[in-house]
Amino acid sequence: MSRSIWFVAGAGAGIYAITRARRVAETFTSEGLRDRLGALAVGARLFRDEVRAGQHDSETHLRERMGLVPHGIPELTASDSGLNTLAGARYSTTAEPEGTTRGHR
Template sequence: MRRGFWFVAGAGAGIYTVVRGRRAAEALTADGLRDRARALALGARLFTDEVAAGQAEKETELRERLGLPPTGHRQLTARPARKEGTP
């Protein structure tokens, strides 16, 4: 019984080590590093998009609460045209 247990435990540990080793070796190849860099760039882009969406949502909420125009720009009122030579 003990020998069988240790045989199975050793075989499982060996298989685990081989699989992890292959994954690590693949991750350190040029293609693996390129994939990781692309994934990091994609994650950063998704994070930036989420932050921008949250910022826009919060700005809209605050503008509604404060009664400001929703466009983010001041509403301009018509001014009379200036005559030349007057400030």
Template structure:
């Protein structure tokens, strides 16, 4: 009984190791690396979209709680030729002072 158990355990470990090695070999090909890069890019885009949506939801919730008027869409977006007003920190950096 013990020999059969250890034989089955060794065979299972060998099969597992072979499958892991095959997957690793496939992931290190050009196509595998390209797929991983695309997946990372897609994940980053999805994360960015989730954060942006959560930010908008939280802003709406806070405005409702504080009784403020809803922000207009034009207030949140910059026009094509405009740049945002410098913050005190960036203004100091531009002048060269800390």
């Protein structure tokens, strides 16, 4: 009885070793290497997409917390009307002639 158990165990170990050796040999063929590089590219693409999704979620969360609209400009309310005139004065479209400064002619 013990001989048959050892025979089955040896046969199972032999089959396992042959299967593993075949898989390792297949890995180093041109098709196997191509498959591994393709899998690496897919993994990198998935990782990149996950990072972008996380960045988008974080940015959306921060914009909501800071009260910004989706395109990044803060919403102006009636209490902010003074800020609007200051910004308009700073970014005035009227240009002075070159070589002159305000108040000095």
